[in-house]
Amino acid sequence: MPTIPFDEVIALAREAGDAILAVYNGSDFDVEAKADESPLTAADRASHRVIEAGIRRLTPEIPLLSEEGRDIPYAERRAWDRFWLVDPLDGTKEFIKRNGEFTVNIALIEKGRPVWGVIVAPALDAIYVGMVGDRAWVQHAGGSRKALQVRAPAPGEGHAVVKSRSHPSGELAAFLDTIQVADSVPVGSSLKFCAVAEGRATLYPRFGPTMEWDTGAGQAIVEAAGGKVVLADGSREPLRYNKESLLNPYFLVGR
Structure with a gap:
């Protein structure tokens, strides 16, 4: 090759x-x-x-x-x-x-x-x-x-959560009610993945529409930095690519 x-x-x-x-x-x-x-x-x-x-x-x-x-x-x-x-x-x-x-x-x-x-x-x-x-x-x-190295919240601390500047979501609000949140990190575009990879944030939950080209590079960077990009359906399966529909399911980014 x-x-x-x-x-x-x-x-x-x-x-x-x-x-x-x-x-x-x-x-x-x-x-x-x-x-x-x-x-x-x-x-x-x-x-x-x-x-x-x-x-x-x-x-x-x-x-x-x-x-x-x-x-x-x-x-x-x-x-x-x-x-x-x-x-x-x-x-x-x-x-x-x-x-x-x-x-x-x-x-x-x-x-x-x-x-x-x-x-x-x-x-x-x-x-x-x-x-x-x-x-x-x-x-x-x-x-x-x-x-770059992803990080997890310290014991007893909540997540520093990446939030989109342009795509608010009711489903996101419902998800955030189920976890401990210490801080919000508002970021646009694929820089949300970078915030997790840099350790500025510990979690990026995405409950809104994205396409495969929105996430591929960010996922590679997060995974190379020791993190994961997994489906938000509880399966913990990694986000996959070249599907018949190029629309991504909801996902979570973190350690």
Whole structure:
């Protein structure tokens, strides 16, 4: 099996982030609505073009599934043992709000599980990388790389819970009534996974809609940092990928 040029994929994610920032830091941008009513901007498209061209150049033998190129029939996808899973701009609502909490997500999926992921937050100048079974690290603003490690609450303390800035949920409120909560950590986009991987939060319960490209890179980083991403139905089964429906079930992220 060909060696994956992961360093070059990281550089590609950063290049896509630069393409997003060119729109973000420019004049006002138009916002369109996708078929599912979620927002779409020129930055989504620019990032997708960069990643698609780069991935096809670096690993032409590995198929690509991206939010902006999602219309690949399951009859074709089901034969994929290995593929790239990409969200060119995760957190478009945060992008539109100009709060900086948007990301580029690239994951490598093998046999339905994420094995590697990179998340770049271009406006925050942060990059997170995880190789499942090896290690996870973060680099802020050009500084040195720092190892990531999830944590559990100290005995007797409640969870520091990640909450979405843009997706409140009644089911989430009901779940939080069943656990001890010490603090809330409001974060947008896939940075919610990063907050758990960094140990800033101990739990990210998701009781709202997400798609596979929203979670693949984050799951790889959390698992590489010693955490888990499991279904919220009590089965404790890991979140899996390349399903016939690309919509994720509800899930929990933590140690």
